[in-house]
Amino acid sequence: MQQSLNRMVKSIEISGIRKFFNLVANETDIVSLTIGQPDFHTPEHIKNAASHALMQNKTTYTHNAGIIELRKAISEYNEANYSICYNPENEIIVTTGASQALDITFRTILNPNDEVILPGPIYPGYEPLITLAGAKAIHADTTKDNFKLTKEALANHITDKTKCVVLPYPSNPTGASFTKEELCDLVSVLKNKDIFILADEIYSELVYDHKHVSIASFPEVRDKTIVVNGLSKSHAMTGFRIGYLLAPAWLSSHMLKVHQYNVSCASSISQYAALEALTAGQADPALMCESYKKRRDYVYERLVRMGLDVNIPEGAFYFFPKFPIHNMTSFELGLELARKGKVALVPGESFSNLGKGYMRLSYAYDFNTLEKGLDRLEDFLQVQ
Template sequence: MNDSKCVRKGFVADHIKSLPKSGIRRFFDLVNTMDDVISLGVGEPDFVTPWTIRETGIFSLEKGHTSYTSNLGTPALRREVCRYVRDNYHVSYRPEDECIITIGVSEALDIAMRALLDPGDEVLYTEPCFVSYPAEVRMAHGIPVPIETKVEDAFALDPAVLRRKITPRTKVLLLNFPCNPTGAVMPLESLKEVAAIAMEHDLVVITDEIYSELLYEGEHVSIASLPGMRDRTLFLHGFSKAFAMTGWRVGYACGPREIIDAMMKVHQYAIMCASTMAQEAALEALRNGEKEMLRMRESYCERRNLMVDGLNRIGLDCLLPKGAFYTFPSVKSTGLSSTEFAEQLLKAEKVAVVPGVAFGACGEGFVRCCYATSASDLIEAIDRMGRFVQSLKH
């Protein structure tokens, strides 16, 4: 029998076959084949997890805490998360049924989409954006609808543009401020307008605030804290960026009981629970990690200033980002596309940056440079980039 006759379209689902691979990871497959590369690419702190957090995770193992936890996460961590969110973001949630611990914010977003979306529902999100956003929507059989942000607006969301994008199928608005890849933040008055639009059109808002501790100017305000927004907003956060805990994979979501319960069902069947050891380490981070977090933030701020000054000096126009640990300079003056610039820079000077187009079509003409690396490497990277830019003029 010819087995090929039994498989008409192949084994893989069409909606997965159509997904592009991550533009970041594809590019860094090239980096891994080269020596002496200064990487400004992967969005990961260069600090190791602070000592007391590491020790708590180790001690958890030594005490034999190796069993499953509740699907929602340990009660102690949920209580501390809700305390932390109340004290820092001014929104109160019940740890019993309005908070779930997840495998990083990535899982929180995934199960949120699967819990909220019916096939054909539209999700609005700002672009340039984290590479997972449109893919997560498609995997949940929703329709991703990007909202362009512009350098002229400091990459903030324009409420008027948001309003024009809404259709009868729009169900969710996904926000990420401070933003990956631009470092942009939302002015408070614009955020209030966005909240009013969400209420007017009965939208669910998912707010990914993973970079909110890494804010260098002004005060961070969560849209969940604005009047009328708590009960239609899902607040996503985690430990990877502020506490240098990327490999521990711990995140959380806080929101209305109905949504958290639906997310728990997906999490329950797909994951069971986050690592017990990692949850206990995360508890230590919230209780005693602030001093180290502030120390890391101060270092990032110094590097941000160094990076922005250097990029502008070598002729790559760059806004001063107010949050996260990325710069998003324009490479339009070179005459190269963002991909051409990144590939030729890597080949000529062994500096790795991410093409802006990896973060959506309106990221074309820019590249993302992560400054979560040593100051000495940043200085060397800027020198190499300057030589490359000059070489294009000859």
């Protein structure tokens, strides 16, 4: 019966991240610097709000787009923090995590044989969704431009098949982010083209040296921009699975249809927790961000001292150092690090072929774990 399966499903694979984890799962005494989730607990007031909603029997279906109170809070939060205005009645959809928001976006806008530009190295969750929609991912190399998509690279990759460009900033795995001036350059290329912009801004609250700027704040491209965001990273709520979409009304009405048939609505209990996060927890992200910045500075100093070629992250909680390897892949290096060095990093090739020679290191860990892992990495490099 296997030959009768959807050929698109058969063509995609489990992510390189998961393959790597499966191979090193049985190794003992490994310090892992791999996980891309906050090491903070969800703030108590948010957990209490979820518990209260449960005890108040708020356990039924909600409006497909989410409870209106949460959509209003999302609207107010984004206007206050990023100067982008979306109508809670018809331009905001609450989703089951940012991942589902990405899925319904691609399924709404893509037709077979369309092309989507991805600035690589890039999080591996986009390309399979593009493939499942029958479209094709086109990777633009950012490794020589501080991991940022330039207007020249963007223009060089646009064809008559280009339907969308993904801007995942701050970036997983590189930590790169955009300034307003850099976004202005991209807007100059896109403003007169019938190309959607998917701005994945899930790390928008974790920016260190300048305030996050959303490309949706540029009026020239607002009507073609979809913003994906959520509470997982900003409020340490990964398990609550709350994301959201911001899109112009003409587009969100079609996205809502896909969302409705996909999940009906996001978890009601999680929605009330998210409402608490966005109304009473606006200071929570800053406390986490301050801690991440201290860890970033410590890890950067250590990696530079080891002689590694590395950019300092502007956001998120990842480093993407380049290793002086010649006759092995990043995947093979990852296995060597795990088995001999007893430290686990994510192979760069998990983030497209443009990640060859790189490894992703997460600093969403306490200082003791970071110090121990970096000590082992340094010892490993000294004997190579």
